[in-house]
Structure formats: structure tokens, C-alpha cells
Amino acid sequence: MLTGAAIAVVCAIVVPLVALIGIVLLDGDAKAVETNDGGGGLQGVPVEFRPWILKADEACPEPEMTPALLASQLWSESKFKTTREEATSYAGAQGPAQFIPGTWATWGRDSDGNGEASPWDIGDAVTAQGRMMCSLLKDAKASGYGGDPRALALAGYNAGWGAVEDYRGVPPRSFAGGETYDYVHAILADIPRFQGPGLLEVSGSGSGPDALRRAAARAGTPYSWGGGTPSGPSTGFCDGTNGYLNGRCSASVTAGFDCSSLVQYAYWPTTKLPRVASEQYGATSDRAVSRDALQPGDLLFWSHGGSGSIYHVAIYAGDGNVLHAPRTGRVVELQPLTSAMPERDYYGATRP
Template identity: 55%
Template structure:
């Protein structure tokens, strides 16, 4: 049986190479602009360090600072001394029984309190990290972030019973609101401007920032479980792809352009399908495709979408997630070229 090479499958060595001059471009028409620091938008300063620390303590790349920030916004609007009618307390709205399991004195005030910002945000991160770990169960074909949020709101037993986000109106609204507000708190947020197929594809790809990488995962319909094939989809000797709903690099690109441009599935096929429309590095625009192959030869192993200012949206490798990263994160010696679908 012929092995299908999806590309972006083997762990990518992220070399600290100098930024190639050709990618240190001024923003072209329809390109993106960077704004903000680690977190931007409506997150109060008192929460920033704790949100960053809480996300960083979790091994799961799906738990991003913006996800925690959007969840806090939904739970309490960042109010501290708040109690719900059912007894949930503090900015992360912990019930007393749940707090007893997850709450700690993280700010070293002498008391573990759901009303202390540090204690609350760190407990929120621990619980969300645990819930994300439980999403790696066969039969849950949904974004792990949505499932974890549903578990936080309705309890994991309700998620298991429904094999997904429970059909409770409150939980459905809760999940939709948080996912819809991620952009308010996106780190190094890209404001993708311009019109046309390329900028539209880049905007669609940007909606998937933070979704886990899954070798063989994803389609025009959205993220899906991947598979391990003997070589790819593993981390530390353990198959992650078949339990991870997410994207590999070429599926993300296919999704971003669908249906305006119905690109084939693999990185190599996408390169072949668009190679007759090459783009010089000095002429790159938002939505152009970037390709890499080992030492300039062999099969194409990675594809990403250019978004301006030397940045790209990329689904890099097993154990990582869809990210906005510099083009120079990948070896310049492997760059195979750019095309415009």
C-alpha cells in the first residue's frame, strides 16, 4: 500500500536562523499588522501575569492565554467579589466543592481563596488542563477546547453522556461565547485586512489558532482526528494523532481556501497544483502559500500561509498547535518556494 505523505509530519527542527532579508518586508497591500504584547484587548493588568503562568503550566498547547482570558470574561467579566445565584464564587466562578479539589494558595497570601485573582486563575488552568486531557477519548469528534469548556460549565459527566457539548442552552451559549471572544485576547494579534481570496483564506486560518496539530487530521469540514502511520503522529513514542482532534499543515491550508480554491489534500499535492503560479519573495501577499522540502530536494514536508511582516500561520508538528510564527522559524535552506492559489 502506498504511503500518503501529508507533509508537516516529522518533528520540525526550529532553527534560530537570521531573518532572511526577503521576508523582512514592509506590509504589502492586503497584508497583516501586529498589535499588542503577550495579551491584548480587554484583559485587566492584574490578570495578565497569572493568565500567562496558568497557560504555561499546562502541557497541552490548546490551553492558550487567550482561551483562559475569554473564559474569565464569560465567567465574571473580570469581577473579583462576585457570587452567582447557585453559589459559584470569584472571577473563575468555582463552586465550593470544585474549589476544594483545584484551589491552592498560589499567590502565597496564606489562604487559598477563589476570590484571589492568582489562586482563581491558577485553579482555572489546572481544571481546564485536566479537562483537555480527558478529551483524548475515542468518539469525541469536536474541538478539544469546546469539550473542555463544556466540561467546566456542565461537568465532564454531561460531556461523556452527550458524546460532545451537551444540548443544554446555557452550555451551548457558554461555549459559543468564549470561542467567539478569543480574538479579543489574542496574543500578538493579527489584524488581517484587504479583500479577495488570499486575505479571506488567511482570516479563516486565523480562526483556528490554538487548535492542536494532528497528523492526518482535518478536512474542508473542520478539524478531525488524525492517525499514526508507523513514522508520524507520535510524541515520545506514544501515538497522539488518533486521539487528537486537530489539523496537519496541508489540511489547514485546504480548509482555509475551501471552497473558493479547492486545493488537494497533501502539502506535496498543493505544491504541484499551484507551482505554475510562483511568487517571488519580494512580491509575497497575504494568503500566499509557502513550501519547504529537505535541503531543497525530496518531498515537500510543510506548507503554511503567509500573512505579512515575515509571519505565517502554521500547523507545525505533533504536540504543538496552530500558531502565528515567523517564516524564519523554518530553515531557509529548506525553502522550496511560494505560490498563489
């Protein structure tokens, strides 16, 4: 448990709401645009969907399942909309993954741990989508039907596996006015736009590169104020100011890292750094590094004024980028050093 004094420096910034939005721009029905996404093979996805897509993909052993496939399918289903007004179909399908109640009863789970299994909750919906698609991919490969198993699975998601069996493949344009046929082809065609770079590739050996590799494997993990341990992500807490998202205590139901717990996790157990950013600076300040001599794994700090006011820490990732957990509502991601935090607040770097 963190003390009251420690809480004050656990890596979060209270910023105007306008600063928390803007990572994703939805340009009508044209394209979802996301800034540096931190890898993970995914781009162009609203930040609140990203960790759940990655989690759903990781849970499925079928190689045909990819984050970009799930993202493209969500785009086709709902354009990542989550309100009842925007994400309820004429047929009664609900939520961002468009589940009808009967199908939801089979695949829905309380994946986000909020006490309710709901097709309107992003985490619940996306992980249910992943479970259903994973099962359909298995059915597709066992069926002996020709064609891309992804296409067969998508057709089963849209029209039911019975329709795929009836046609021994993707139903033709003559079926249901071409809805299923067009659905399958649109999703497969859109996959490339959601394919992002892979996880950060780190060369070299030693404690710095090793720590960076360990942290990079957590790209896409949600930010959770006060969350994270040397063993991995954990739920955090709210302190009256920090940890809230849209008026709710996000940290208490979000398993993730804050900035300093990510750093602690990255270096543990080779180097057992303290828990909070200011103490991490104090433990490494005798090994200061100038900005023009940074190496992968170095720690960078931002402060409101002096070492006692350090509020954020990040890991240098090379090529002018940092890997960090920025704030509530975001995920562990790669960003340019110059824009990761306010440039005027940059305090210095150290080498653990």
C-alpha cells in the same frame, strides 16, 4: 483516507525531542514565557494547555470569562504542573486545576476523549475548571452582591459558594488565614501577564486575505498528523513514525489540523486545493511568487530537496510572518518566516 504515498508528505517533521521543547520556559515561580503565540488573546501558557483554555473560554457565554482569567487561575492553582508529586495539595486537591474528588464528581468529564475522566488529564481538568467557573460567574451576577463577579467566582472556586454567601462577598483576610482573599487578589492581579494579542487582523479582500482570515480563526487548534478536513479539525492517525507525543499516538485522540489540511481548509471551497503539501505545490507552482513579493494568503513551502520532497506548507500572514500548523505537540500559530522551519529548507512560494 490518505494513501501510503500521501502520508509521506503530510506535513510533519521527525525531529529530536529537544526541538519539540523550549516553546515554554518556566522560570521557577516567576513567569511562564512563550514565543509567538498566534493570537487568541493568550500568552505565556504551556502549549499543551493553550487549546483547552481557549476551548473552555469559548464554551462559556459569560463575558467576564477570558482565556487570561483561566490561565492566571491555573498558574495560581498549580503553576501548570501535572504530576502527582507536584500537583497534589495538602488538602487532597488534584491535578493542574486542583479539584478535590467530591467537586470533580460534579464537574469532571472525559473532554479529551481518552476513555477516562481524570483531574490529571489537562483537557479534562481545564474544561472542568471552565465549566465550574462559568457556573460561578452566573451565580455571582445573580447574587446581587457587590464587587467584581470574577472575584466572587474565584472565591467560590477556592472556598465554596457557601463561604461567599456567608460573607455576601469575597471572604475577608480573617477567613481561612487569608488564603481565599489572597488567592482572589493574586489571580486578578496576574491576568495582564497572560493576555496576548487578539486573533490576527487581516485587511483587504480576495481569495488570499479571505483564506488567511479563515485559518486565523483556528489559531490555537492542536496539530494532528493526518487530521483536518475542508470542514474543520478532525482526529488523525500515527504511521509508525509521525503523530506521536511522549511515546503515545497523540494524533488518534487529537482533533486538529496538520499543515496541509489547514491550508486546504483555509481555501475551501473557493479554491479546492489537494490534501497534501507536495500536491498543493504542484497545483499552484505555475503561479510562483518571489520572496520579496509575498502577499497575505500566499503559500510557502519547505523541502528536503526538490518538489518531490516538500514536507511543509504555511500561509503568508504579512509583516514577515506565517500562519501554520508546525508539528505534533504544537498548535496553529503565527511565527516569523525566518524561523518557522529550517531556513535552508525553504523552497519557494506560490499564489493559489
